[in-house]
Amino acid sequence: MTNSNVVLHVADVHKRFGGLHALADIDLQVEEGQTHAIIGPNGAGKSTLLNVIIGKLAPTSGAVVFDGTVLTGKKPYQINQLGIARVFQTPEIFAxxxxxxxxxxxxxxxxxxxxxxxxxxxxxxxxxxxxxxxxxxxxxxxxxxxxxxxxxxxxxxxxxxxxxxxxxxxPRLLLLDEPTAGMSRHDTNTTIELLKKIKSRGMTKVIIEHDMHVVFSLADKISVLAQGRIIADGTPDQVRGNPKVQEAYLGGAH
Amino acid sequence: MLTMPRNDLLLFLGFAIAVLTMPIWMAPFGAAYPDLLQRFMIYGLFALGFNILFGLTGYLSFGHAAFFGVGSYAAVWSMKLLTIDALPAMIFALIISGIFALAIGYVSLRRSGIYFSILTLAFAQMSYNLAYSVLTPITNGETGLQLNINDPRYLDRMFSAATPSVPSPTMLGLPLTGFTGFYFCAGFLIIAFFIAQRITGSPFGMMLKGIKSNQTRMNYTGFNTRPYTLAAFVISGMYAGLAGSLLAITDPLAGAERMQWTASGEVVLMTILGGAGTLVGPVIGAWLIKYFENIFSAINENMLARFWDFLPDGLDHAAVVVSAKFVGEGWFLTLGLVFVLIVVFLPGGIMEGVRRIASWIDRNRKSTPKSASPKTQPAE
Structure with a gap:
């Protein structure tokens, strides 16, 4: 199932919070060197997915595998030591x-x-x-x-x-949680430029974003999340052309 | 490996000189007697270690007096059982307080913030009660543990016969009384300051600052923060134990009240008053509080009457009545007022005041062109 190119594999992950099925049947393969964007409306489960990957939340079932190592059950510092770094929605820095x-x-x-x-x-x-x-x-x-x-x-x-x-x-894998959230247009653009610059270094990235401008200028591959499920998967053009996605999320904007 | 940045070296030398010359410059303040100066050293050491946990790592322990007390008991026991020499007593106190801190820290550090503080407070109160009543055979309860003429002192007995009276602590045969005792304590304060300075300036110290600043980021940056906080806890517990042993050596009596929560609170006050997170601040805070405790509490109404003598009749009497509330038994009132003023107007403690004055002088000097080299102030 896992081919040699896949560096991060989210395998059949489910996450329930009480009665809420936050993530259902998520299967995601991120290939080495690619920028993989996860998009979706608010409440789709994007941040939950990221927190499951980074070890902040434990999945109800399923597993996250990074380069042959199961991340599930590991602590954030152990996951970082394996080569995964994370950028937060609100910068977590030493003020x-x-x-x-x-x-x-x-x-x-x-x-x-x-x-x-x-x-x-x-x-x-x-x-x-x-x-x-x-x-x-x-x-x-x-x-x-x-x-x-x-x-x-x-x-x-x-x-x-x-x-x-x-x-x-x-890091071998960089996770970005809405890297341009709450930023001015100018700051957003400088951030995109910076991300493009580091893209050429072949680092694998998973990026969560709702700003379509950011997503389409950076991503190699996009997964669309809605109500905890992946409803579409593919290159930016495929996703843009997908009527289901257009109808649900991009319709108004594009 | 043991080279020091120039500024650190200057600070260290300045501190060492200030400490060693204290009998001279404390004289005008009426504090240049060995007994008080020793206390300055001992509580300075206590606050210095407390600051490694509170100031650097950001964990507010409300039970550090427990380690101070344990250090005292350990030292007295060493002087009872082994030898009257101070060094084994201190080593023994360091080991016991270190083990004690390891156990309490291991449990308490599972929580942070207010829960951590409450846990340490609970452990310290438990220790106090154990010392006060349950463990009377070890601590001699209310009376306090003291040296006795019948103590075995096995190591000493191997070399000499028992003395006819209760011996007083020595270091390699040198009796630690009067100013010798002061310089003995001062030496350890200076060594402890050097170690604290090294810790602060080391990559390890940087990690502690990182934990204080943002523990989440530390975790996601790949650090297991628990052993770092535990190391800081044990180090500061050992500082407290060392301070406690010095107090037992200069005054060979260990009582349970040393472990009470008021004693734990006092070291918090010292650190905040002087400036948490700075190296010198907590020591100055400790000196100030001990100074107030000893000098203000000794002032009586006769002294006040003489002081206010220049005022007209009636008025001087009123002045005496009012000011009497702030001295003697009421010195806590003065301390409380000073503390409130400092926290409200100088949240960074006395050291922030010093910094403000320094930058004010600096700004005034800047008006003369090209004076000092523009030094960038590192963020702290």
Whole structure:
């Protein structure tokens, strides 16, 4: 069932909250190097699906398999150590630390693992980690803000920094939960540009989004979720052409 | 490996000098006597360690006095059973308080926020009650554990005969009384400060700050935060144990009241008053509170009458009556007022006040062109 190209396999996942069937019969295969978008109206179960993948929620039945490893039952930090990073709908950052420190911390997690009693070194002596972080910030165009407190950044910059925090770990799979939610047009566009830029690096991405502009400019493959079920699957053109999808979700907009 | 950034080194040297010269610069404040200065050192050490958990990691423990008390008991027992020398007593106290902190931390750290605080408070009150009544054979209950002429002191007996009187603690034969006792404690405060500084500046310290700032992000960044918080808990518990053992060494009596919740609350006050999350702040907070406790509580109405003597008759009497409420037994009133003022106007404690003054001076100096090099202030 799983072919060699598939890096993430969501296999027959069901999720119930009491009487609510939030996810039903979800079967999703994400191929290596692709950007796979999951779209759907509010309440379709997009965020639930993402939380099941990342280990925040346990599926009622079914399993999530990443590169041959079953993720179900693992803790978020274990899932991250396997090479999965996540961008949140509201940026989860270290608001009281500097931008540079924000990016250095994930680099240390990548190098030192889930726990290391690293008390004898000073942060200043971590020159490779610092150089790596500075390089990353240069990449996302934030090097001039490296000494600023992260909490004082604009929303768009917080998102860019959060992306840098994920990218510095060179994850095999990047999960993005509505990366442009609540952003101005300008910030949305810079974020799309950045995502396009990292796309060329061959990182696998799963992106949840309701902004069609974002989805169609980034995705290789789209799955359409409605009422907890996948109702359509395919390339952007196939999905755009699918009458069922058009009728239900895109009809008004396109 | 043990190189230090220049600013850290300056801070360390400044701190060490300030501590060692305390008998001189505390004299004008009437606090330059060894007994009080020792307490400054001991409670400074206690607050310094507490800050590693509260200031750095963001976990507010309301039961740290338990470790302080355990350290005291362990030290007295070492001096009763093994030797009157201070070093084994301290090592023993460090080990016992570390184990104790490991057990309490392991359970308490399953929760965070207010639930964590309540759990630590519950454990500390349990410890207090155990010490006060249940474990009387170990703690000597209400009376408190003290040295006795009949104590075995097995290690000492191997080298010399029993002394005719109760011995007082020594370090390698040096009696720890008067200013020797102060410098003994000061040495350990300085070492402890150095270690706290290293922890704060290390990648491990960075992780603790990350946990305080955003634990969710830490988890999704691949960190197992539990061992980090547990390590911070144990380290700060051992600091408390060390402080407790020093108190037992300079005054060989361990009582249960040391573990009561008021004692746990006091170290929280010290840390917030001085500035949680800063290195020097908690120590200054501890000094201030101990100063108030000893100096303000010693002021009586006669002293106040002399102080207000310059006022006209009647008025001076009123001044004495009003101000008497704030001294002596009422020193807590003064402390409470100071605490309220600090928290309302300087939420970052005394250290925030220092920072504000420093940046104000800096701004004024900036008017002269090209003065200091524009230093970027790291976000903290």
């Amino acid at each position: 009281d630390l500097s931008v540079l420190q924000n990016v250095m911390i994930p680099a240390l997690a990548k190098r030192d693992g889930a726990f290391k009693l690293n008390m004898l070194r000073t942060l200043e002596s971590e020159t490779e980690i610092r150089a790596e972080a500075e390089h990353m910030l240069e990449d996302v165009g934030m090097i001039s803000r490296r000494e600023m407190a992260a909490g004082s950044l604009s929303r768009g910059d917080k998102r860019r920094m959060e992306l840098a925090m994920c990218l510095i770990q060179r």
